[in-house]
Amino acid sequence: MSLYHEAASILTGPGGGGSLKSRIYNNRALKSSPAHLYALVSETIKWSDLLREVVERSQLLSVEKKLTPVLAVLLAHDLLLRSGIAAAASHPLKLSITRHKTRLNAEFVKARLRRGFSSIDALRASVDLHGGSGKALGNGGPGEEKDGRVPTRPLPHPRWVRINALRTTLEAQLKTTFADYSHTDTLVSLLEAPPTEKMLHIDRHIPDLLALPPRADFTNTVAYMQGDIILQDKASCFPAYLLDPSPEDGELIDACAAPGNKTTHLASLLSERRRVSGTSTKNPSIWALERDKTRAETLKRMVETAGANHMITVKAGQDFLRVDPGNEVWGGVGAILLDPSCSGSGIVGRDEIPRLILPSRDTERQAKPSNKKKRKRGPIHESTVSGGSIIPPPQDREIPSDSITHRLSSLSAFQLKLILHAFRFQSARKVVYSTCSIHAEENEHVVIRALNSDIARRRRWSVLRREGQVVGLRKWSTRGTLSACEGLESGYGDTTEVVADACLRCLIGDGEGTIGFFVVGFVRDLTIGEDNELAPDSGATADCDEEEWEGFSDILDPELNHAWSSSGEMPTGKKKKRKK
Numbered sequence: 001m002s003l004y005h006e007a008a009s010i011l012t013g014p015g016g017g018g019s020l021k022s023r024i025y026n027n028r029a030l031k032s033s034p035a036h037l038y039a040l041v042s043e044t045i046k047w048s049d050l051l052r053e054v055v056e057r058s059q060l061l062s063v064e065k066k067l068t069p070v071l072a073v074l075l076a077h078d079l080l081l082r083s084g085i086a087a088a089a090s091h092p093l094k095l096s097i098t099r100h101k102t103r104l105n106a107e108f109v110k111a112r113l114r115r116g117f118s119s120i121d122a123l124r125a126s127v128d129l130h131g132g133s134g135k136a137l138g139n140g141g142p143g144e145e146k147d148g149r150v151p152t153r154p155l156p157h158p159r160w161v162r163i164n165a166l167r168t169t170l171e172a173q174l175k176t177t178f179a180d181y182s183h184t185d186t187l188v189s190l191l192e193a194p195p196t197e198k199m200l201h202i203d204r205h206i207p208d209l210l211a212l213p214p215r216a217d218f219t220n221t222v223a224y225m226q227g228d229i230i231l232q233d234k235a236s237c238f239p240a241y242l243l244d245p246s247p248e249d250g251e252l253i254d255a256c257a258a259p260g261n262k263t264t265h266l267a268s269l270l271s272e273r274r275r276v277s278g279t280s281t282k283n284p285s286i287w288a289l290e291r292d293k294t295r296a297e298t299l300k301r302m303v304e305t306a307g308a309n310h311m312i313t314v315k316a317g318q319d320f321l322r323v324d325p326g327n328e329v330w331g332g333v334g335a336i337l338l339d340p341s342c343s344g345s346g347i348v349g350r351d352e353i354p355r356l357i358l359p360s361r362d363t364e365r366q367a368k369p370s371n372k373k374k375r376k377r378g379p380i381h382e383s384t385v386s387g388g389s390i391i392p393p394p395q396d397r398e399i400p401s402d403s404i405t406h407r408l409s410s411l412s413a414f415q416l417k418l419i420l421h422a423f424r425f426q427s428a429r430k431v432v433y434s435t436c437s438i439h440a441e442e443n444e445h446v447v448i449r450a451l452n453s454d455i456a457r458r459r460r461w462s463v464l465r466r467e468g469q470v471v472g473l474r475k476w477s478t479r480g481t482l483s484a485c486e487g488l489e490s491g492y493g494d495t496t497e498v499v500a501d502a503c504l505r506c507l508i509g510d511g512e513g514t515i516g517f518f519v520v521g522f523v524r525d526l527t528i529g530e531d532n533e534l535a536p537d538s539g540a541t542a543d544c545d546e547e548e549w550e551g552f553s554d555i556l557d558p559e560l561n562h563a564w565s566s567s568g569e570m571p572t573g574k575k576k577k578r579k580k
């Protein structure tokens, strides 16, 4: 049996327990060198997300009928990432892949560029850092276009705690809940300290945000139970802070609100601004829209616990796309926060298990997305390698073959629709859009399409430039990926560089302790009227079909430091068991 057939049998055969390494090294029936086999299998798993894409786009499997998806990714790995196929020149496996070398190479280059990497070395560094080509997607390489800084080793994820200004102050919490904590100036020293150390770091970008050691648990504290403190990842605090809500904005909409982290953050920021400016109003000024009625219940409870009932009106079951922006009810809305469902690829922990992702043979479907609505899809892996041990694919589960590319394309179409819909609100002058995705398709590409839209040009929407951003985020150094921002149509006022610099990205594992995240602001110049040269707005987005696949909603997990869980776990004083 060749090296590749042996590797394929390891990847698709029954697990049998033990680590991947021990299973290879202890298997005396294998003919290939264990070191060679282990390197091939583990590296192919790491690169499989990208290799899957290359194989699918080259249509290799529809031509080479004898190749299985596993063999295809193994061979593509050696052809594209190593020195070539380890087999005799006339070996049928070698021939089956080398005759497609040119096309595979071209698709490999495109896949690299789609992820925003200018060189193979930068892509390799990111894949090594993140342990996979899926996680590296769209990151633009950690620091690649910034300062070439690639962290040498991953640091643990801190616990982030947001102080809720509706109920308390940072000073009060430092004197009570965190009274016996020492302070450190740097996040790195906090993360390098023993996990039991009572230490905190006051964040330098987001006001009222604290970093605590990864294992710190506050869910039993009075402050947590009464909503004085909220567990919320740092990146998740960017959108409300970037929107910078002020009394002059009038009313605000949080269009995709549940479970309510960003809604309550908006309320906290706004109440602080009101307090400082002496503006007082008893009227609610934030509309929290949530399409999913069950999730809206969690939202309501979160709003209540945060003490924000007097500021927030929850519209349970309300689809933002079904709201008429011209209706007078919304006439006072000056700012909109959009944090829609996304692929969730930036969420730490969700994708920690390295997975073998295999290509589909169904290239016809790849070329033409199905029109079926709302089909939820499962994971696209066949085998899962957990902590180095192989878990065979569940026998009773259909193995869906849809590609990530199609998921991203339907998600991004939906995300764009939401932005264009927000642009239609008569008095809106600020929109913030965010995702917990690392994919450029859901981030910079959506921004460019939004800026190129008729409605943006007609109503004079542009990006919120870096110099106009709140001070903490102006200082944030990781910006949008330049190459992913190309494609601005002529006539748009800002350059690609300005747009990329306006976008903010959070990277996993770059030492800042965030999940993978993207956020951008749009602003509208109300001093000049609409551009009537352009065709009148048809309002068409509201009538469009829903997206095919909804993607992840911000499933909040106390273990991962994302506020309360989507199952509705709230600070009741009793810990409920979460469903896994």
Ligand SMILES: C[S@@+](CC[C@H](N)C(=O)[O-])C[C@H]1O[C@@H](n2cnc3c(N)ncnc32)[C@H](O)[C@@H]1O
Pocket: 236, 255, 256, 257, 258, 259, 260, 261, 262, 263, 289, 290, 291, 292, 295, 318, 319, 320, 321, 339, 340, 341, 342, 552, 553, 554
């Ligand atoms: C990523 S989550 C939002 C997380 C929330 N912003 C937070 O920070 O807690 C996306 C939410 O948007 C909701 N959603 C998706 N499409 C929507 C739409 N068209 N109108 C209203 N809500 C929508 C989903 O049900 C989901 O609860």
